[in-house]
Amino acid sequence: MSRQPRSYKDLPLAPITYEDTREAFKTGSWRTFKPVVDNSRCKKCWICWKFCPDMSIRILEDGTGVEIDYDHCKGCGICATECPARCIEMVPED
Amino acid sequence: MVKTPVPAEENVAPGHMGCPGCGACLALRLALKALGKRTIMTVPACCWAVMPGVFPYCSIQIPVLFTAFETAAASASGVRAALDAKGQKDINVLAWAGDGGTLDIGIQALSGAVERRDNIIYICYDNEAYMNTGIQRSSSTPIGAWTTTTPVGQTRAWKSEPKKSGVEIMAAHRIPYTATACVSYPEDFVKKVQKAASIVGPKYLQVLSPCPAGWKSDPERSIQIGRLAVESTVWPMYEVEDGVYTVRKPAKKVSVKDYFRTQGRFRHLGEKDIEEIQKTVDAEWELLLKKETMTARK
Numbered sequence A: 001m002s003r004q005p006r007s008y009k010d011l012p013l014a015p016i017t018y019e020d021t022r023e024a025f026k027t028g029s030w031r032t033f034k035p036v037v038d039n040s041r042c043k044k045c046w047i048c049w050k051f052c053p054d055m056s057i058r059i060l061e062d063g064t065g066v067e068i069d070y071d072h073c074k075g076c077g078i079c080a081t082e083c084p085a086r087c088i089e090m091v092p093e094d
Numbered sequence B: 001m002v003k004t005p006v007p008a009e010e011n012v013a014p015g016h017m018g019c020p021g022c023g024a025c026l027a028l029r030l031a032l033k034a035l036g037k038r039t040i041m042t043v044p045a046c047c048w049a050v051m052p053g054v055f056p057y058c059s060i061q062i063p064v065l066f067t068a069f070e071t072a073a074a075s076a077s078g079v080r081a082a083l084d085a086k087g088q089k090d091i092n093v094l095a096w097a098g099d100g101g102t103l104d105i106g107i108q109a110l111s112g113a114v115e116r117r118d119n120i121i122y123i124c125y126d127n128e129a130y131m132n133t134g135i136q137r138s139s140s141t142p143i144g145a146w147t148t149t150t151p152v153g154q155t156r157a158w159k160s161e162p163k164k165s166g167v168e169i170m171a172a173h174r175i176p177y178t179a180t181a182c183v184s185y186p187e188d189f190v191k192k193v194q195k196a197a198s199i200v201g202p203k204y205l206q207v208l209s210p211c212p213a214g215w216k217s218d219p220e221r222s223i224q225i226g227r228l229a230v231e232s233t234v235w236p237m238y239e240v241e242d243g244v245y246t247v248r249k250p251a252k253k254v255s256v257k258d259y260f261r262t263q264g265r266f267r268h269l270g271e272k273d274i275e276e277i278q279k280t281v282d283a284e285w286e287l288l289l290k291k292e293t294m295t296a297r298k
């Protein structure tokens, strides 16, 4: 939070936001089930990525599959339901 | 670079406050993929006024003006006027509002902006009730649905009025472009938003956004439910461009019952009630197909 204001003198004239929510809100703690991906069976259709309402699925740079952002994934299970290869499994959080 | 089915660009950050499986979150994610960074949006009171997060953080990574409940269209008109005064032509102005903010309290502002031919894109994300304040009915709540103000229990006072049609109201304004969309069809939605951005003048899209909390449905089924809404033609997918209707016919047709069964908000309905609704849905679909035939360019 390097840009967090220390006094009113640091504040802008109008309310503006400093940062996005990525660091401040780790919504992964909301989860009861977590998606676990088996990339060996991934068909690279990116359907899971396309439907994620939490921007919590990243396509691996080399295109070999996807990676879940467990800091933010809320465990809704849309990815597991929509995956045509059924290579995402929802497992209970421990 | 990996080729993605919708643009790879993300303008909504994770860590927002949307419920798990929220259709409206996916809707904005897709809309801002389509519009890109050079967009200013206005958001009235609705779930999306809360979901960006607590000040001083905001998950939406383009300039956002949070405005009063009834002012989505009016504030977008104002932003456009200011940009025009500054001579900045290459910026999209997006009004992003819920169904209550659009079809109930915000309709006069919307009607005014469209009649004045203001160059804005208005997108109503339709979760079919006032979800942000705890599931009260709106004029966009479908007939038969339970909400907290159309309760079931002993009163059996579920909503008895049909859903208001935003797109038909816009078509009656002779709007250059209006269309329905659904988050279960991201490529289609992105294409419609991009088409809207390419047209000068007012544009109106209404995107069906399943809401697990308000529809009493499983979060993991949000996409399936949107698909069933389209396949049952409860939510027909169509565009009206300069008065010409184009209807997307579902590859597979399912019954209203198949769609209703996925949601607790329709659980109280008996066979007879659903049959009645099926009849209206079929009649509406027939009418829509007739409009397509009647308006087809020769």
Ligand SMILES: Cc1ncc(C[n+]2csc(CCOP(=O)(O)OP(=O)(O)O)c2C)c(N)n1
Binding pocket: B045, B046, B047, B048, B068, B069, B070, B097, B098, B099, B100, B101, B102, B127, B129, B130, B131, B132, B133, B138
């Ligand atoms: C003038 C006014 N009346 C009432 C409210 C309270 N209010 C805030 S959001 C909301 C409901 C919004 O419903 P909708 O537009 O469908 O968006 P959703 O919450 O479903 O996303 C209401 C009634 C308000 N903010 N301002």
Ligand SMILES: [Mg+2]
Binding pocket: B098, B099, B100, B125, B126, B127, B128, B129, B130, B131, B138
């Ligand atoms: Mg709503």
